[in-house]
Amino acid sequence: MRIETPTPELLHEAATMATASGTGMTSVQIETEIAAGRLQPQWSQVAIDDTGQVIGRALWWGRDHQTPIALDVWDVMAGHAEAAKVLRALLERGHAILAARGVPVPLPHTMRVPVAWRDAAAVAEEVHTKIVEAAGVGLGHHNERRQFEWVQGTPVTSPSPRLRFEPADDDTFISLFARAAHGSLDVMTRRELATTDALSLAREEVGYYRSCPGDRDWWRLARDKRGAIVGIAIPSATPTNRNVGYVAVLPEHRGHGYVDDLLGFITAFHAASGAERITATTDAVNTPMAAAFERAGYQCVETRIDLER
Known part of the structure; x- marks a missing residue:
């Protein structure tokens, strides 16, 4: 060889x-x-x-x-x-x-495997082998994620009247990203916060989403009827399709179902632009987000296992 x-x-x-x-x-x-x-x-x-x-x-x-x-x-x-x-x-x-x-x-590296990959012996063996060999060359962390997909023709929930969505500048989004990081179920966010502060992490994340193919003008923060900011909704895109970029409810407003409103805004935004397909990904451990995708008509189509250093 x-x-x-x-x-x-x-x-x-x-x-x-x-x-x-x-x-x-x-x-x-x-x-x-x-x-x-x-x-x-x-x-x-x-x-x-x-x-x-x-x-x-x-x-x-x-x-x-x-x-x-x-x-x-x-x-x-x-x-x-x-x-x-x-x-x-x-x-x-x-x-x-x-x-x-x-x-x-x-x-x-991201491994793309079937949703029920553990039930297929050949796939399970491949995943195990890759995790071991990747760790040997420095990719020692792995994280399982669920890939969701909304397709044209799926019903779109009408925008919630309890929130209004408005644009904001980068500094505002950096501040909100930093606030949203506290108590996050996202595995990478929790890992990063072990070695860096929330504000530095927020700057990196805003920079990342600015680099994605989606338009910066799509980004919105969400306010309730009293004017309080309750969360962030960032429609985005990949090189091939529209994407749910970032959804977050601020810590003090969690537990009131706002995640459905934020995701509903992004889905309706992309659907109104004629998107045939909207993709989204969340960590396997983030079961509340996975449930929100299912309520919004997204189907889990793939499991992804991220290998990182």
């Missing part, structure tokens, strides 16, 4: 490789990202056996065509006897190449 940076032709060949359990991105999705320049040969590594067949791939992803920010595809060919060895070798060489280019590694 050898690991190498692929040519454009070899990258396309790797896109069609049959994976061990049919998890992750489809060949069509990978080809779409290659065509858009978000997956590039120089950010990629492939494993090739003695017959010249592609048996593994590690493809890093970048939004701006300039530098990768995540490991998007990391797989071994179906039925390979040394999957763990191939997976580790792909990351080790990939990290060495990227580090030489000044990229801070390891970059995070």
